[in-house]
Amino acid sequence: MSRTSAAAGKALTSSSSHFELFGLEPRFILDAVALERAYREIQSRVHPDRFAHAGDAERRASLQWTTRVNEAYRTLKNPVQRASHILALQGVDVAFETNTAMPADFLMQQMELREAIEDATETKNAVALDALQERIDGDKKVLEHKLAQAIDAQKDYPAAAGLVRELQFLEKLESEIDGAYEVME
Amino acid sequence: MALLQISEPGMSPAPHEQRLAVGIDLGTTNSLVATVRSGVATVLPDAQGRPLLPSIVRYHANGKVDVGYAAQARQADDPKNTIVSVKRFMGRGVKDVDHAQNAPYDFVDAPGMLQLRTVAGVKTPVEVSAEILKVLHERAQLALGGSLYGAVITVPAYFDDAQRQATKDAGRLAGLNVLRLLNEPTAAAIAYGLDNASEGIFAVYDLGGGTFDLSILKLSRGVFEVVATSGDSMLGGDDFDQRLFCWIGETAKLAPLAPRDMRSLLVKAREAKEYLTVHQEASVTAKLTSGELVDVTLDSETFCRITQTLVQKTLGPVRRALRDAGLGVKDIQGVVMVGGATRMPQIQRAVAEFFNRDPLNNLDPDKVVALGAAMQANVLAGNKPQGEDWLLLDVIPLSLGVETMGGLVEKIIPRNSTIPAARAQEFTTFKDGQTGMSFHVVQGERELVSDCRSLARFELKGIPPMAAGAARVRVTYQVDADGLLSVTAKESTTGAEASVTVKPSYGLADADIERMLRDSFSHAKEDVHARALAEAKVDGQRLLEATRAAINADAALLDPQDRKAIDAAVAALEAAMAGADHRRIKQAVDALNRATGPFAERRMDEGVRRALAGKKIGSL
Numbered sequence: 001m002s003r004t005s006a007a008a009g010k011a012l013t014s015s016s017s018h019f020e021l022f023g024l025e026p027r028f029i030l031d032a033v034a035l036e037r038a039y040r041e042i043q044s045r046v047h048p049d050r051f052a053h054a055g056d057a058e059r060r061a062s063l064q065w066t067t068r069v070n071e072a073y074r075t076l077k078n079p080v081q082r083a084s085h086i087l088a089l090q091g092v093d094v095a096f097e098t099n100t101a102m103p104a105d106f107l108m109q110q111m112e113l114r115e116a117i118e119d120a121t122e123t124k125n126a127v128a129l130d131a132l133q134e135r136i137d138g139d140k141k142v143l144e145h146k147l148a149q150a151i152d153a154q155k156d157y158p159a160a161a162g163l164v165r166e167l168q169f170l171e172k173l174e175s176e177i178d179g180a181y182e183v184m185e
Numbered sequence: 186m187a188l189l190q191i192s193e194p195g196m197s198p199a200p201h202e203q204r205l206a207v208g209i210d211l212g213t214t215n216s217l218v219a220t221v222r223s224g225v226a227t228v229l230p231d232a233q234g235r236p237l238l239p240s241i242v243r244y245h246a247n248g249k250v251d252v253g254y255a256a257q258a259r260q261a262d263d264p265k266n267t268i269v270s271v272k273r274f275m276g277r278g279v280k281d282v283d284h285a286q287n288a289p290y291d292f293v294d295a296p297g298m299l300q301l302r303t304v305a306g307v308k309t310p311v312e313v314s315a316e317i318l319k320v321l322h323e324r325a326q327l328a329l330g331g332s333l334y335g336a337v338i339t340v341p342a343y344f345d346d347a348q349r350q351a352t353k354d355a356g357r358l359a360g361l362n363v364l365r366l367l368n369e370p371t372a373a374a375i376a377y378g379l380d381n382a383s384e385g386i387f388a389v390y391d392l393g394g395g396t397f398d399l400s401i402l403k404l405s406r407g408v409f410e411v412v413a414t415s416g417d418s419m420l421g422g423d424d425f426d427q428r429l430f431c432w433i434g435e436t437a438k439l440a441p442l443a444p445r446d447m448r449s450l451l452v453k454a455r456e457a458k459e460y461l462t463v464h465q466e467a468s469v470t471a472k473l474t475s476g477e478l479v480d481v482t483l484d485s486e487t488f489c490r491i492t493q494t495l496v497q498k499t500l501g502p503v504r505r506a507l508r509d510a511g512l513g514v515k516d517i518q519g520v521v522m523v524g525g526a527t528r529m530p531q532i533q534r535a536v537a538e539f540f541n542r543d544p545l546n547n548l549d550p551d552k553v554v555a556l557g558a559a560m561q562a563n564v565l566a567g568n569k570p571q572g573e574d575w576l577l578l579d580v581i582p583l584s585l586g587v588e589t590m591g592g593l594v595e596k597i598i599p600r601n602s603t604i605p606a607a608r609a610q611e612f613t614t615f616k617d618g619q620t621g622m623s624f625h626v627v628q629g630e631r632e633l634v635s636d637c638r639s640l641a642r643f644e645l646k647g648i649p650p651m652a653a654g655a656a657r658v659r660v661t662y663q664v665d666a667d668g669l670l671s672v673t674a675k676e677s678t679t680g681a682e683a684s685v686t687v688k689p690s691y692g693l694a695d696a697d698i699e700r701m702l703r704d705s706f707s708h709a710k711e712d713v714h715a716r717a718l719a720e721a722k723v724d725g726q727r728l729l730e731a732t733r734a735a736i737n738a739d740a741a742l743l744d745p746q747d748r749k750a751i752d753a754a755v756a757a758l759e760a761a762m763a764g765a766d767h768r769r770i771k772q773a774v775d776a777l778n779r780a781t782g783p784f785a786e787r788r789m790d791e792g793v794r795r796a797l798a799g800k801k802i803g804s805l
Contacts, residue, residue: 005732007416015799021793023797024499025432034250038796038797040408040576041796042792042796042797043576043578044576044796045789046792046793046794047576047577047666048665048666049561049565049570049574049576049577049666050365050472050603052335052365052565052566052567052568053204053334053565053567053727053731053734054731054734054735054783054785055337055727055728055731055732055777055781056728056778056782057778057779057781057785057786058731058735058781058785058788058789059549059784060782060785061782061788061789062789063605063663063665063787065793066605066666066787067606067663069607070603070604070605070606071600071605071606071607071608074602074603102617108345115600122515133363178508178509181504181505181508182505183648184724185502185504185505
């Protein structure tokens with residue numbers, strides 16, 4: 001595999017992509033098993049527990065590496081962040097903060113969901129929260145499927161950026177549901 | 186990690202003698218020390234054969250300190266100077282302590298962490314804990330017949346940064362080389378997982394004397410991965426005693442109690458609680474200092490009723506951890522019970538009911554944490570060859586954030602992030618010409634700064650004056666493998682960089698530790714010097730060994746120039762160690778550390794390459 005040897009020949013600095021670090025192709029649809037295996041194999045080489053008896057220089061290098069590997073792993077495991085990373089590698093900025101222009105019907109739907117979460121929290125209705133959680137899970141799956149199409153098949157990165165922003169909205173709703181469960185306890 | 190076992194010629198580490206390493210469970214009620222001997226983890230008992238050391242410290246006016254059973258025996262006679270459950274005070278202020286009014290101590294409210302006024306002077310919880318650790322340190326050295334290479338000290342998983350830092354400081358104060366702070370449920374999972382060769386997803390329910398942790402771990406061969414952790418660092422068996430104590434007071438219609446009566450009734454309450462573990466009824470009888478007689482009977486049903494809210498209180502964190510892990514009750518393969526308080530039948534029942542399965546009780550809940558810590562200490566000391574050891578992936582329990590406008594918290598590292606972790610955030614100036622910026626570092630889940638724990642405040646100065654919003658200040662949070670935070674701020678738009686690194690303010694400065702160490706040696710100056718020299722030599726020896734091992738393993742990665750620099754620094758350190766100047770040794774250690782920097786980075790890069798190459802071979 002020429003790709004692998006090319007990656008191995010390059011310095012594994014912080015500038016290499018998260019995918020390269022784990023020896024993976026930069027795709028939205030990810031082989032989770034391969035990712036986990038690569039993560040664990042690298043960790044077992046660089047983790048601070050391996051260097052607790054080593055000198056300062058090695059412990060410092062170990063801390064930096066492990067931090068980097070954890071960050072890369074966290075990014076690739078999360079669909080929003082994985083997609084953003086791929087888009088960034090393609091020179092497309094998802095611009096969560098500045099680009100707030102979303103389709104009106106999508107925004108309307110978001111508002112309705114948010115209100116439903118608030119209602120369920122106020123009335124301590126766990127059943128309603130469960131249903132909302134399920135609904136959002138379903139919406140996320142649909143969006144992730146569309147993202148995979150846009151990124152891996154069509155390579156339509158501007159369209160993908162819009163989908164990532166929508167997915168991010170759903171993640172925020174999910175964390176609001178988590179917060180609601182906590183309030184109810 | 187089967188794929189990593191293939192070692193290249195010349196890569197296997199030079200055989201060395203086993204380094205003496207211990208695991209210490211510094212508990213609220215009892216503490217233990219354990220080690221791995223001939224491959225088996227065992228608790229080291231005291232001279233009378235008792236494995237536990239009650240975490241009780243009594244100070245005498247003449248400076249003498251009793252620790253353990255001796256202090257326990259006299260706690261009712263001298264409650265003000267006999268400190269129990271000091272772990273509850275670690276990294277805490279007076280306002281954080283529940284039932285402070287029921288505690289017979291003379292608290293001193295100091296910034297960051299409370300202090301206790303005793304006949305032997307004002308003591309910090311760090312100093313009190315260090316007394317317990319010193320006893321265990323001595324016990325281990327005596328049992329193992331040599332000085333310790335290092336120790337792993339366990340902490341509740343839900344301990345925040347302040348509590349962790351305080352624990353590490355106590356270890357240093359007790360003269361220990363703290364190899365790692367290890368989360369208690371994780372330590373238990375290591376002991377349990379290795380003993381039972383378990384695979385799958387497990388929950389560890391750890392209710393100790395003063396803290397509650399719930400961790401969810403994924404166990405697979407050679408890897409212990411914490412998926413989520415939750416808990417309550419102010420909930421434990423002590424609270425059941427307290428509830429029972431209040432019930433006794435109400436039932437017997439007692440007037441406010443003298444400190445001595447308070448302590449003896451609390452002891453009675455604890456005894457009744459333990460008795461009810463295997464009996465249906467317990468009687469509490471005591472004679473108060475006033476001559477009044479207390480005689481009440483408690484049945485297990487009443488005990489369940491009055492402690493029901495406490496039992497329920499543990500289930501909130503259980504649900505939260507499951508949610509954070511994205512798992513349901515049905516995904517959990519087993520629930521490992523840890524901590525003496527899990528012996529209470531109502532706890533066993535509540536856990537069985539919640540998880541819909543019988544909890545696992547086949548390990549001694551008092552010892553399992555210390556045993557797991559000893560196993561980890563053995564690995565960290567380098568006593569296990571690669572391939573026979575394991576990989577431990579732990580998380581931070583509470584989010585770390587920074588204060589923003591309006592007293593709100595911006596989270597920088599979210600809870601349950603795998604450590605070590607680092608995250609950066611950019612900030613900018615608010616006013617034209619602003620040259621300084623102040624930061625407030627907090628920990629917790631709430632949105633308001635006032636609801637979170639304040640860890641540190643610091644200022645970044647020397648920002649070049651420019652228009653509001655033009656400066657770019659990058660604040661980086663780094664959490665190390667102990668779960669401890671350091672923060673750096675750097676301004677970079679103009680190329681002029683200003684940076685500061687802070688240690689949270691509650692922690693003791695290195696100078697404080699040095700002073701305390703000095704104070705603890707009431708002897709002459711030479712002793713302090715002798716100790717500094719001995720420590721510097723141990724450090725130097727450690728670094729020389731590590732450097733030699735690294736060169737043996739990876740000499741091929743060394744270019745001649747680096748090799749020359751390292752050899753020179755090694756020679757300089759050896760020369761310094763032959764002398765008696767600890768400062769010179771320290772300088773030589775620093776120089777060798779600098780000289781090995783590039784080599785260390787190259788070795789680490791190579792390690793990653795080998796890991797990836799191994800994977801390719803494995804997946805063919």
